Amino acid sequence: MTTQKQIVHIIDDDDAVRDSLRMLLSSVNIESKSYPNAQAFLDTDIDYLSGCILLDIRMPGMSGLELQSKLNNMGCQLPVIFITGHGDIPMAVEAMKHGAAEFIQKPFREQDLLDRISNALKKNRIKAGEDMEIKAIQTRITALSPREHEVMSMVIDGKANKVIAYDLGLSQRTVEIHRANVMEKMEAKSLADLVKMVLLTAK
């Protein structure tokens, strides 16, 4: 997943604005794709996209805000940067409430835009990295035996081996073996490491 190229998806109904944005991004070696309206973007295979979305708030048909709420419902994780016009502040506030990463007012200083894009791409990268890690941890968890899983939950709850052995009606030695297996299968270097991993998947 992290290997997938990050692309800035420009969604704006204005041909000239779209064209100039693509040119600016290509001048700083950022790859971009553009869409003349919200539907054109929805028609692509969104699940596999990486990067961020540069979204005009005012568009005919589906507005930027409507697209944002649709993407939220679809579980789309791409950070959204809204481009707003003069006097669109109430709309921008609404957008931020619904999780927009940034907004920028037209006409903008290009450095401001590029900074926001680079922030959004970073956010997307971190998110993608996290996602990968979570996925890996989940795989490891499924590899645990039911007993090991039980022991892990109790270890995380802070219970001593003695208590666990008593609660589960096992010998302390057996619990120690299970615990060592858990640490190995989960690739945890320490108890703290194990707790962090499990918390990550619980998010």
Added chain:
Amino acid sequence: MAKNKANNPLDKQAGRLAEQDYQSVTATLEALLEAAVDAIIIIDDDGKIRMFNTAAERMFGYSAPAVVGKNVNILMPEPYSSQHDRYLQNYLETGEAKIIGIGREVKAQKNDGALFPIELSVGEIKGGDRKQFVGIIRDITERVRVETEIRDNQERLAHVTRVSTMGEMASGIAHEINQPLTAIATYAQACRRLLEQKKADPETLDSTLQKIGMQAQRAGEVIRRLRDFIKKRVSHRHVADIEDILQESVKIAQTDTRVLNYGLTLELNNKLPHIVVDSVQIQQVILNLIRNAIDAMEDNPGQPIKIYAEQSDNEFIEIIVSDQGQGLDEQTREKLFEPFFTTKSSGMGLGLSISQSIINSHGGRLWHTVNRHGGSDFHFTLPLRASPNLRKGNAS
């Protein structure tokens, strides 16, 4: 014969009576001519003035003896003055009347060269061996002045409402201008970055500069359109293409981004003939109707506003602005065209009443009907031929 008459007492009597009758008829006629407020001028078939009454003397500043025998064209400004003989000749040859029997508003010229508007009616005097024509002329300077004043007042009021409409549309206008400005700034920065990295090839730079130029023009066009719309001006009617007026109005209306939610379609049937109108005022009427339609559709997004234009008959062009909004209740419909009546929280309630007065002054009509969607159709007509008081100054 005279001797015979004198000898016969009856004949003598009859002769005296005839003489008396003749004298009294002449006196009556003369009194009539002198008492008339209108100038009355009789000319021969070659255009020479035969009779020039007192009112004519007053009106034109010539004495009767000074003009009798002269060509009547001294009373007209160019180009009519030099064309008059031809008109007359043409009528005598073909019998085709351009003015005879028809009243017309034209310009006349006084002795001191001053021009003034007149209403002229011309009749033919038949019976003699030569044809003669009588012209009855009324000075309408005052009427034209009052009409102009009314029209100027209407334009002032129309102007105020245009400016206030633009105020309501301010945020849309800013958006309209920001789009090309954003593109220009972005193109320029992209070029700079390419140059910095020495990646700029002349072709890319050239095509981008061209795009920048086009976007600057686009912004300029928005400003031009709006400035034309709210510029302080005197009412001015000229030959115009209604299609152009409609297109301009739609473009102005589109600065209100709410239009984006509905869409606006223009349906023109055939090519419409040109008409004489004040195009800014007609734009104002169309814009007003479109904005009303947008307001009416506030709760019914997605349905396009339609504008139809067609030639309804030999006399009028009809334009319909049709929405699929909530429609109007009985009470609202009754008061629709009253000034200061409004159903909106903002707005002065002058839009429709001014629109109606603009259309009326153009010789058309503005009215409302309910369409099959339950929405409103606003219709207005504009005459193909300008009404007589619009021909002032530029008519023959």
